[in-house]
Amino acid sequence: MVDPDSFIDEKIEEISTKIGDDNAIIALSGGVDSSTAAALAYEAVGDQLTPVYVDTGLMRKGETEQIEETFSYMDSLRIVDARGRFLSELEGVVDPEKKRHVIGEQFIREFEAVAEEVDASHLVQGTIYPDRIESEGTIKSHHNVGGLPDVIDFDGIVEPMRDLYKDEVREVARKLELEEIISERMPFPGPGLAVRILGEVTEEKLAVAREANYVVEEELEEYDPWQALAAVIGKATGVKGDNRVHGWVVAVRSVESRDGMTARAQQIDWETLQRIQSRITGEMESVSRVVYDVTHKPPATIEYE
Incomplete structure (x- = not known):
């Protein structure tokens, strides 16, 4: 089991070293993984970080409003309305793996657009160990791992939780004193409701x-x-x-x-x-x-x- 105190100190230093004096954006979904990554990155680089929540139209009921309320303390929070673009890209797509790749690519394009605006060279993600295992094997591609496009316009992708399991992420979130609505939140898939709909979305x-x-x-x-x-x-x-x-x-x-x-x-x-x-x-x-x-x-x- 991870030691939260040591982990937090180590990852704050790691994030700060990787990003340096550059700007970065964090892919923020509101789940415990990305929220914990955002809290760590914010501690590490402060105003150099722009949290980006992409409203894909595939989210839970009231998700966008909850994100705005929970992360309002981050002045640089960006809410991107990409509902039309995601649905357009998913039109006619029925294969589960293709869905994940379409969503992964569209997420990256949305992040790249914001990164260009704020001159950010790094992308921070809340990828955890099971995401990598399932994507690197033959189970399924996660939108933030195997679902990523081959060409990504970032100098680096920073994944501070890439070696943690979900229960370990929760321990770190509690230590960071994230609200209970975040630290104890039920998992929700990165591709959202698209993977809870068989066939075309x-x-x-x-x-x-x-x-x-x-x-x-x-x-x-x-x-x-x-x-x-x-x-x-x-x-x-x-x-x-x-x-x-x-x-x-x-x-x-x-x-x-x-x-x-x-x-x-x-x-x-x-x-x-x-x-x-x-x-x-x-x-x-x-x-x-x-x-x-x-x-x-x-x-x-x-x-x-």
Whole structure:
């Protein structure tokens, strides 16, 4: 297990040495990984750092507003509205790996645009060890590792947490006294809701995935899952009122894990599952049914794509 005090001192020195007198931007998503990286980098280089949050349109409900509130103490925070550009690039893309590469490349292009404005030569990322392992193997490409384009217009990429597991990152975040809403926050994939939508990403599917994920996180909070989510996995016939509908199928998933490398599906009581399906089908007219995923990792991954 990492020693937070030693780690913080070591990484602040490392970041300061790598960036030197140059400017840098930090890819800030609001999750514990990127937030901890941002806090470390801010300690290391102060005003030389520009935190950049890219609103991809693939984020959780209320994410952008939460970011603005939580990181308002960083005067140089940039909120980039790139929703239209991401959806345009994802149009017609159905292959999961291609999705991740499209998103990874678009993220980099957004960061490069801000970097040019602020004359930044370095990019700081919250990449952690499982991201590297899965991307370097044959499991899947993470948008911030294997999903990056071949040509990147930065002198260097700084990844202070690249050797840590998620639980170790949380320890460092607590030591840095980050707010509990950040240090204890449930993991959320870098590509966002795009990997919780099977097939092409559309505005309609995004709306369903965003609301369904909000319901699931709220209803399963008492179970303290390592990760809980909802995914739009296809369409099926249902009945609403007196009408036959061909609506979306939403899969609910909740797992226990230490580091995300392996995970076990949680046992959720029937009453809770029925409340979740009732809310999702009741609040979303286009959803015809809800299923619960009982598969562990392996053989499944935690996310759907």
